[in-house]
Amino acid sequence: MNETDVVFLEGLFKKYYFEHFDLIKAPERASEREFGYQRINSGMNRHISLADDEELRLLLAQNIPSDVYCSNACYAFPAMPMKEKDWKEADLIFDIDSKDLALPCRASHTVYVCNECARASNADKCAHCGSAKTEKKSLPCDKCIDASKKEVEKLRNILTDDLGVADDMIEVYFSGNEGFHVYAFDAELQKTGSKERSQLADYIMFNGIIPETMGMKRHRPDRSLLADLGERGWRGRFARDAYGSKTGRTKAATQMKKDPDGYSKFESQLADSAGRIGVKIDPNVTTDIHRIFRMPGSINSKSGLSKIRCSRLDGFDPYAEAALLDDVPAEVSAECPVKFSLGGQKFGPYERGRITVPAYAAAYMICKKLATTA
């Protein structure tokens, strides 16, 4: 990123940290956590230990970071190198990212920025210089956010109904870019390691299911074993998705007895259902017990938006609520072939040229490499 853009963004970030510090809270047991931060155009600084909110405020004021992170884990020695930290336990966190949902609308709000000529196009091959080296940038989309919210709801149900996590111990945050981070606080689950969390991730994604679990046998299937619509857990969810009604279940059971390929067809049906009823979380995030996560209230440098708490999913519009940088007019050179909404206003599309927009929208486009102050 060029120097003038860095100065512009850091000015906005500094003001944000000064005015919105109340949104950025050091988590419980802050002194046992590892903190980290990044500045624009520079690498990650991690293995930092902070005692409380005051030290965090100092770190933000002195460094004006573009991104601030805090470990999900608690350690005996958080500032030591990884193998000497002495891991105690870690918050259980799930990441739902709309890009993983692969919705058909995706192409309509994705732009490609060329690594060679820095111009933006609608296709993965640069329309201006023909280079194939382009970076994908996705812009806000209501459909993607609504679909992500549905995934959050599905996850919340599984956490409470199946895994016994208390509803008031689940916190949902807009990630500051394209998805949600869901924190599930449970004293026993906090102690689980990476392998255990991998099983939890598979459970939540409905991954690795075998037909026998749903009552289908390879030889001599028995209709009475088939999952029923009223059952709890995955058996009930699958039955409701696959059969729809009691009659549907009876039909499927009759068909199953007759069909010599019944078992393999059932496997395909499970895979189909998994796409609908499994929750699309990123398993790498859930299984990582040494990860540093973007801090609630901090800025996401991929967008200039903030990671904010979402108390009610219904009616929550992250692109209106998370655009918390200054709204003073800012002039930038922009090229954005797709329109987008931010902070309750509509922007774009912009052909290459100078425009004046609120600073948060300018920051958003600069972070996406679609504009520059130069």
Add this chain to the structure above:
Amino acid sequence: MLVLGQDEFAKYPFLADAGEYLKDKGFTLEQFGTDPDLRMLIDKAFERIQAAADGAIYKSELTDGKVTSEAALPREVFSFLLAIVLLKLCGMRTLFNRFALAEARRAEKYLERDLGNIADKSREDLAIRIIDDLFSVRIKRDGDDFAIPVPDYLKYSVNFYEREWKLVNRRVYGGLVYLTPHETIRLLRAELGVYIASKITRARTPQMIQGFEDHVGRLVDLAKKFATPVVYTGEYPPCIKHAIDVLERGENLPHSGRFMLGAYLLSRGQAVEDVAPLFKNAPDYNERVTLYQLNNLAGSDGGTQYSCPTCDKLRTQDLCFATSECDGITHPMQFGRKK
């Protein structure tokens, strides 16, 4: 502390404190080596280990969980305790593990029966208490099943590779996993084995005892047959081949795939400089970042050297492209090892 009756000692001899048990019964180890009436117990102990080495379960003199005669009880307990003495004297770890697993499987049979014994509540209670005492797992009956907290279930089931043990293939409600008595005990078998193995490891190694030499020598010979030569074919597993193909085509390999590929090749002894060029075709290739990350994976700065993820984890990450050649391996590093 569990208070056990004589039948319980016969079923679960590993719960007995060896030293105290012998002292209570008024015996010393030396007597077993020299007294002709007691020497047959060393034979029995040897048979117990041999059965374990053959993958069999030692046949107890118990009927319906009770000792068949007054004399059978000491035979059951002594043969177990003397087996530990023989194992310590021969020092062959491969036999320790096989013996521990076989004894766990033997005890599992009794624990399962006790746990599923609806007619005798005291036997069910005893099994529940043993599980709580040994493994700190609190299970409770729910109809015909037992409910175990999800974190406890995960702790023990993660070591199972059969798909039916994956959490997603279990009945899970309200933070509990529901299991039959058989499944409950099967879940804890390996842990029972670990408990028995730790009991053997912790036991003091005595000086060679007169009358034990012959059995100890035979155990050393027995252990030798378990040494298996391993040959490496040098082929890459399909997950690694796939990742290399993706990069060679200039397509994007996700971060998890790059981690797998880097960690695998570095664990196979390749140098960072040899691995880095593989990533050159990646659409977002950056030499500095690639070298930094590979050095990090290799633990070059004195940090942890990361290992390649297990097959199970790769399946979760959609990075597994198993073929018949994988032949039931659980880790990509095992690919191509022919025994």
